[in-house]
Amino acid sequence: xxxxxxxxxxxxxxxxxxxxxxxxxxxxxxxxxxxxxxxxxxxxxxxxxxxxxxxxxxxxxxxxxxxxxxxxxxxxxxxxxxxxxxxxxxxxxxxxxxxxxxxxxxxxxxxxxxxxxxxxxxxxxxxxxxx
Amino acid sequence: xxxxxxxxxxxxxxxxxxxxxxxxxxxxxxxxxxxxxxxxxxxxxxxxxxxxxxxxxxxxxxxxxxxxxxxxxxxxxxxxxxxxxxxxxxxxxxxxxxxxxxxxxxxxxxxxxxxxxxxxxxxxxxxxxxxxxxxxxxxxxxxxxxxxxxxxxxxxxxxxxxxxxxxxxxxxxxxxxxxxxxxxxxxxxxxxxxxxxxxxxxxxxxxxxxxxxxxxxxxxxxxxxxxxxxxxxxxxxxxxxxxxxxxxxxxxxxxxxxxxxxxxxxxxxxxxxx
Numbered sequence: 001x002x003x004x005x006x007x008x009x010x011x012x013x014x015x016x017x018x019x020x021x022x023x024x025x026x027x028x029x030x031x032x033x034x035x036x037x038x039x040x041x042x043x044x045x046x047x048x049x050x051x052x053x054x055x056x057x058x059x060x061x062x063x064x065x066x067x068x069x070x071x072x073x074x075x076x077x078x079x080x081x082x083x084x085x086x087x088x089x090x091x092x093x094x095x096x097x098x099x100x101x102x103x104x105x106x107x108x109x110x111x112x113x114x115x116x117x118x119x120x121x122x123x124x125x126x127x128x129x130x131x
Numbered sequence: 132x133x134x135x136x137x138x139x140x141x142x143x144x145x146x147x148x149x150x151x152x153x154x155x156x157x158x159x160x161x162x163x164x165x166x167x168x169x170x171x172x173x174x175x176x177x178x179x180x181x182x183x184x185x186x187x188x189x190x191x192x193x194x195x196x197x198x199x200x201x202x203x204x205x206x207x208x209x210x211x212x213x214x215x216x217x218x219x220x221x222x223x224x225x226x227x228x229x230x231x232x233x234x235x236x237x238x239x240x241x242x243x244x245x246x247x248x249x250x251x252x253x254x255x256x257x258x259x260x261x262x263x264x265x266x267x268x269x270x271x272x273x274x275x276x277x278x279x280x281x282x283x284x285x286x287x288x289x290x291x292x293x294x295x296x297x298x299x300x301x302x303x304x305x306x307x308x309x310x311x312x313x314x315x316x317x318x319x320x321x322x323x324x325x326x327x328x329x330x331x332x333x334x335x336x337x338x339x340x341x342x343x344x345x346x347x348x349x350x351x352x353x354x355x356x357x358x359x360x361x362x363x364x365x366x367x368x369x370x371x372x373x374x375x376x377x378x379x380x381x382x383x384x385x386x387x388x389x390x391x392x393x394x395x396x397x398x399x400x401x402x403x404x405x
Binding site: 048066070072075077078079087092119122123124125126127 | 169170172174176178286288290294296297298329331332333334335336337348352
């Protein structure tokens with residue numbers, strides 16, 4: 001009697017603990033969008049940091065760049081891979097958007113999925129937006 | 132028998148613990164040894180530099196047209212909103228009517244008596260009453276706005292430019308109260324509907340931040356002269372005040388010049404040749 005109660009309890013417990021897994025099995029979830037690279041970015045092959053570092057840390061990098069440009073007037077970033085970049089979000093060929101030309105496909109697709117709303121674009125402009 | 136198995140278990144566990152601890156240490160050592168190339172930040176090769184940037188405005192060379200073109204060049208390049216601009220209703224529906232007192236200015240024309248209230252003498256030469264005086268941020272050596280800013284959004288750069296980090300401005304407007312020259316403007320509203328054509332080289336501002344002249348720090352960084360200098364037909368010269376050989380110092384040496392509200396001790400870096 002006692003043994004059966006315990007086993008039944010354990011089964012219920014395990015089922016409850018694993019409920020997110022069951023839930024995901026029966027419902028369909030939208031897969032995380034892949035940022036779509038523009039032709040120019042694909043051709044360039046090299047970014048400021050490697051792909052996974054960039055995915056995880058681009059916000060800290062941008063924060064770091066901003067302080068460096070505004071406060072120290074250091075605008076040239078020589079990356080560990082030897083390439084030089086203009087430390088700018090949206091101005092010029094050698095900036096982030098200079099290569100990743102399509103903000104909607106590159107920035108917004110993930111930000112929307114992850115439900116983050118960075119306020120970069122309240123001030124910074126994309127060349128596309130202006131047209 | 133029992134004792135032996137416990138002993139051997141502890142041995143194995145000990146070795147396993149060492150193994151677990153060793154992996155991160157190995158990784159750390161490995162990353163350190165091959166990480167010779169690190170990212171470096173630096174100035175642009177063509178950037179202009181100075182110990183203390185300053186400006187000399189030759190008022191005799193200014194006339195209405197030049198003033199107008201300087202004003203236009205500066206405000207256009209920095210996406211300064213113009214409240215007389217007709218709002219595009221399609222892009223910005225339901226835009227409130229403007230309050231002209233809330234306009235934004237980086238460089239503008241001022242009467243002598245307002246620009247130099249302490250120099251308004253009883254029988255002042257008639258020409259001063261009509262000369263257009265261009266006023267802007269003085270990039271003071273002892274900038275009161277920098278002291279007033281609670282977030283260090285306004286700060287003095289090493290080369291003497293009083294700059295703003297718009298990201299950091301919380302819109303408290305202490306700096307506007309502190310500035311004795313009225314050089315600062317506050318964005319009471321989103322400026323974008325009032326910008327005729329957004330220039331992509333410079334960001335716009337957002338509602339709730341203060342802005343002012345930045346002595347074209349973004350231009351100096353690419354080795355070019357500020358927009359006002361280029362549009363001024365020689366009336367404005369920007370250079371290093373600390374260098375006795377510089378253009379500005381030569382001009383100041385050869386001409387009589389005045390500064391705005393010197394008695395306050397802010398040490399403005401904008402000189403007027405009169």
